[in-house]
Amino acid sequence: MTLLRDADIDPSPLRGKQVAIIGFGNQGRAQALNLRDGGVAVRIGLREGSDRAAEAGAQGLQVLDPAAATKDADLVMLLAPDEQLARIYDCISDALKPGASLGFSHGLAIHFGLIAPRPDLDVIMVAPKGPGSALRSLYAAGKGMVALAAVARDASGGAWGLALAYAAAIGCGRAGIIRSTFEEECVADLFNEQAVVWGAVPELLAAGFDTLVESGVQPEVAYLECVSELKLLAELVEGVGLAAMRERISNTAELGGLLGGPRLVDDNLRRDMRTILEEIRSGRFAAQLSEEADAGYPRLRESRRRAAASLLERTRQSLDRSA
Numbered sequence: 001m002t003l004l005r006d007a008d009i010d011p012s013p014l015r016g017k018q019v020a021i022i023g024f025g026n027q028g029r030a031q032a033l034n035l036r037d038g039g040v041a042v043r044i045g046l047r048e049g050s051d052r053a054a055e056a057g058a059q060g061l062q063v064l065d066p067a068a069a070t071k072d073a074d075l076v077m078l079l080a081p082d083e084q085l086a087r088i089y090d091c092i093s094d095a096l097k098p099g100a101s102l103g104f105s106h107g108l109a110i111h112f113g114l115i116a117p118r119p120d121l122d123v124i125m126v127a128p129k130g131p132g133s134a135l136r137s138l139y140a141a142g143k144g145m146v147a148l149a150a151v152a153r154d155a156s157g158g159a160w161g162l163a164l165a166y167a168a169a170i171g172c173g174r175a176g177i178i179r180s181t182f183e184e185e186c187v188a189d190l191f192n193e194q195a196v197v198w199g200a201v202p203e204l205l206a207a208g209f210d211t212l213v214e215s216g217v218q219p220e221v222a223y224l225e226c227v228s229e230l231k232l233l234a235e236l237v238e239g240v241g242l243a244a245m246r247e248r249i250s251n252t253a254e255l256g257g258l259l260g261g262p263r264l265v266d267d268n269l270r271r272d273m274r275t276i277l278e279e280i281r282s283g284r285f286a287a288q289l290s291e292e293a294d295a296g297y298p299r300l301r302e303s304r305r306r307a308a309a310s311l312l313e314r315t316r317q318s319l320d321r322s323a
Contacts, residue, residue, distance in 0.1 A: 003146075004164065006173035013158055014165040020045055020073035022066050022088055023080035024052040027105050030132035031079065032061060034139045034170040045069030045076075045092070070095040075162065077103040083293035085109040089117070096121065099155070101162055107186030110152050112286040122159035123152040126167045126177075127185050135170065144174025148185045190280045195273045204264075205230065209312050219315040227312070 021032045022045040029052075035042040036059075044056045045066035056063045063069075070076050070092040078085050086109065096102070101122040109115045110123060117123050127148045128135045135145050147167050151159045167177045193199060208226035213219050236245040246254050279285055292299060307313060 001178060003176035003178060004173070005176055006168055009164045009168045009173050009177075010161060011165050011168055013161040014040060014075075014169055017041070017074035018043070018072060019166075020069040020076045022046075022069065022076065022078050022092070024050075024056045025080070026132035027128070027135070028077075028079035028132070029056070030128075030136035030139075031077065031105070031170045032056070033059060033136060036061065037139070038169050038171075040169050043069050043073075066092050067095040072097055073100060075101045075103055075166065077105070077166075078109070079105055082106060082108045082114075083289050086114045089115045093118065101156070101159065103163075103166065104182075106189065107150070107182035107184075108190070108286060108289075111182045111186045112283050114286070114290070117153070119153075120155055122154060122156050122162065124159050124163040124166070125150040125152070125180075125182055125185065126163055126170070126172070127180075127189070128170070128172055138175075139171035142174075144171040144176075146175045147172035147177050148180040149177050150180045150182050150185060152182050187277070187280055190285060191273075191277050194280070194285070195276045201230070206310075206312055209315075213311065219311055220319060223312065223315045223319060227316070 017040070019035060019040055019042045021028050021035075021042060024032065024044050024046060028044070032042050032044060043062040043064060045068070046053050046056065046063055048065060053063050066088060073096075076092065076096060078088060080088055085104075089109075096118065098120055099122075101124060102117050103123075104110060104125045105127045107125055107127070110117075110125075125148070127150075128145045129147060130145050138145050147170075149160075149163045149167050151163055154160065164173075164177060167173060205227050209219075209222045212222035212226065233245070236248060240248065246257070249257075
């Protein structure tokens with residue numbers, strides 16, 4: 001693996017170019033503001049009535065409807081939610097000028113065929129490996145965030161150079177850029193979301209909390225033990241790595257983890273992880289995402305309702321009020 005940094009990257013493919021960013025959410029806002037601060041011409045495409053329009057305008061950014069923002073743009077970055085991208089592409093496809101470049105920060109829409117871009121378009125991806133809020137704060141502090149970059153189609157012969165120049169312009173060249181593919185980024189990201197950070201970890205925290213409370217432990221104590229300490233673990237792992245993390249905790253905690261961890265993360269769990277990975281690769285999850293969106297997100301709305309009403313959430317709020 002080669003980690004490319006600013007010194008390795010030619011910024012000229014983006015020089016004098018007009019960038020349109022469709023969407024002003026997590027990634028759209030951060031990338032647009034970083035581009036603007038770096039002197040890149042950028043405008044925002046938002047649907048009529050979007051509640052993001054006022055926010056983007058207050059930042060001094062030009063806001064147009066998606067098709068108008070796309071017209072004459074050299075690079076159009078589709079940074080709206082994955083399940084909305086096919087509809088958005090249909091709305092802007094006629095406005096894309098010949099030979100323009102279409103960009104993404106996630107590989108799902110292209111890898112699973114939700115979008116079939118015109119053959120004259122370059123298709124690139126720059127995927128910062130973290131939330132937009134962190135991408136923005138790191139940039140403002142003179143730092144950067146590692147990103148994956150990929151090219152799905154190089155119609156012009158210069159798509160890779162453009163992808164690198166864009167990644168550098170949003171600050172990722174300060175930390176490092178890894179060459180990847182739409183498939184690799186998409187599959188790895190979806191697997192992490194489902195089987196590790198956003199799927200398994202919250203469920204594990206809630207299960208630990210419930211187990212202690214059911215045994216008679218006060219909810220506040222259970223919350224502090226099973227949820228609050230996650231931040232300390234994350235900071236240690238980020239700062240020194242998994243191996244050194246173990247050396248920085250007590251012998252009691254280290255031995256407890258050694259005895260307890262493998263009992264939970266056993267061959268059954270690893271088998272289930274492989275099943276999740278197979279389902280992602282097959283396209284099953286991409287289909288489920290589209291079905292959920294078409295139905296108005298019933299499972300997501302119900303999940304959010306249950307989480308907001310849970311004892312764990314009420315305990316968190318109680319501790320916040322007491323702090």
